[in-house]
Amino acid sequence: MHKLRPIREFMARKKCFDPVTSRDIDGVKIIDLKLRLGQPYVFQHSGTCEHLLIFHDLRLLEKTDVQVSIFCPVYTE
Template sequence: MEDTRVRDLEFRLGYPYVFVHLGNCEHIVVFVDARLKHKQDVQDPNRYPINWGQPIKLATKCSLCSLNLANWIVKGDPRLPQENCLLCDRCLKTFCYDKYGKKVHSLKVYPYMDEFLQKQKNFTA
């Protein structure tokens, strides 16, 4: 596929496609408009495709439950799926601490501030 160009593809406008690279990195691509090139358009083919929009960043969810928003970065717990894991309050409390409030492993916990949520709070305030 590395030699395939957009002009070689047959696609439907408005239909979502999945672009996969590096083996497992997935991006949803939607072609929303297509037309023939005009004199006023950029004539250099190397400058295409032109990106007309900005990607939408969603708030970061907890790595364990995928339900709640992440509030904590946890490092060094061998039971977690990644070395640095983002957890919500509930999962942090139930998974990383015992019933007495003591850490189960020698892990490090840092607060996580989601940039998207901060912008939303500033906008609504």
């Protein structure tokens, strides 16, 4: 997690970011996370591989939406 320290310190200084936390993702599902649209998140795995994630859009499932995991993810653009 030492590589994330500059990011965490920067975010801690800025008032526009939520409090910065880290946690093990074993067993975590998207529904377990408290996400904010437009908020940057860092996903780190294998010790050094980091990915910046930003959720831009959110919508509710409709009856006509594909709900079988083998057909997901569904891209709308």
